[in-house]
Amino acid sequence: MDRKRFSNQPCPIAQATDIFGDWWIPMILRETLYGVDTFSEFQERLDISRNILNQRLKLLVDNGILSKELYQAPNRFKYVLTQKGRSALSILAAMAAWANQWAFPEGEHPIRLLDAESGEPLVPLVIDQRSGEPMEMKEIKLAPGPGFPNSKEALRRRFGIE
Amino acid sequence: MDRKRFSNQPCPIAQATDIFGDWWIPMILRETLYGVDTFSEFQERLDISRNILNQRLKLLVDNGILSKELYQAPNRFKYVLTQKGRSALSILAAMAAWANQWAFPEGEHPIRLLDAESGEPLVPLVIDQRSGEPMEMKEIKLAPGPGFPNSKEALRRRFGIE
Numbered sequence: 001m002d003r004k005r006f007s008n009q010p011c012p013i014a015q016a017t018d019i020f021g022d023w024w025i026p027m028i029l030r031e032t033l034y035g036v037d038t039f040s041e042f043q044e045r046l047d048i049s050r051n052i053l054n055q056r057l058k059l060l061v062d063n064g065i066l067s068k069e070l071y072q073a074p075n076r077f078k079y080v081l082t083q084k085g086r087s088a089l090s091i092l093a094a095m096a097a098w099a100n101q102w103a104f105p106e107g108e109h110p111i112r113l114l115d116a117e118s119g120e121p122l123v124p125l126v127i128d129q130r131s132g133e134p135m136e137m138k139e140i141k142l143a144p145g146p147g148f149p150n151s152k153e154a155l156r157r158r159f160g161i162e
Numbered sequence: 163m164d165r166k167r168f169s170n171q172p173c174p175i176a177q178a179t180d181i182f183g184d185w186w187i188p189m190i191l192r193e194t195l196y197g198v199d200t201f202s203e204f205q206e207r208l209d210i211s212r213n214i215l216n217q218r219l220k221l222l223v224d225n226g227i228l229s230k231e232l233y234q235a236p237n238r239f240k241y242v243l244t245q246k247g248r249s250a251l252s253i254l255a256a257m258a259a260w261a262n263q264w265a266f267p268e269g270e271h272p273i274r275l276l277d278a279e280s281g282e283p284l285v286p287l288v289i290d291q292r293s294g295e296p297m298e299m300k301e302i303k304l305a306p307g308p309g310f311p312n313s314k315e316a317l318r319r320r321f322g323i324e
Contacts, residue, residue: 012261013192021185030175062236090288094256099174108309110172116301123289126252129285139278147270
């Protein structure tokens with residue numbers, strides 16, 4: 001893909017952006033929540049070219065988010081969320097919660113998340129696990145963690161900071 | 163911008179993707195967590211062209227995520243998160259949590275989120291607010307909510323479903 005990549009940055013937001021910062025990715029993952037798992041279904045529902053869909057599915061498979069499984073020999077495949085992919089649905093849930101809050105009037109959400117087992121509504125909320133409080137109430141800053149590269153040159157090149 | 167738009171879909175994931183599905187958007191918002199608020203600082207730290215940065219900041223202002231404020235007459239502006247923008251940081255937090263979990267070994271996170279007031283680590287987790295359980299443990303499906311368009315034609319056109 002002819003686009004800016006951020007996968008060289010030792011930053012989780014850059015890493016996630018490298019995948020989710022492509023508009024087709026969340027849309028493809030959304031479709032899995034409607035039970036879509038074949039190339040032709042993704043293509044029909046997303047109004048996406050075969051070429052682009054192929055690239056994006058490959059990116060998701062290469063990144064371990066979807067697994068490509070043969071369901072009918074010789075060449076019928078389905079795309080199934082891996083554990084990493086299921087974990088990424090939390091990002092979609094956070095996106096849905098934000099947009100339902102800000103793009104649609106209270107009580108008029110066009111699409112809801114439901115628990116597939118119980119049928120009960122799911123109401124996603126991003127909290128700070130330590131305090132239990134909504135992240136939205138926190139003043140967030142970013143700081144180097146234990147895995148941050150310890151060369152000054154790497155720091156300067158990657159983040160523009162000393 | 164010459165790209166696919168999803169803002170015509172009555173779906174919160176599509177609405178959020180319309181903004182966050184552009185790789186510069188989460189990166190610009192990330193920079194605000196380092197205290198960046200001027201055009202020249204964004205440009206220097208993100209290695210982005212003036213033209214593209216200008217477009218993306220305008221998109222964020224037009225969508226009410228950043229507010230453009232004069233801080234020194236006649237033409238020095240800064241970009242400040244609105245309440246809607248602060249709320250969108252929850253999406254970044256979910257992205258950071260996911261990538262820290264999957265892209266970096268346990269205990270070696272290169273970047274951590276901290277509470278700017280207390281300096282304590284913040285550990286983002288997306289939960290279902292009703293049950294208190296992590297969204298990751300849920301089997302999610304999507305279904306029309308109270309604000310879903312009730313014309314069959316609109317449904318067919320937008321989602322490919324009856």
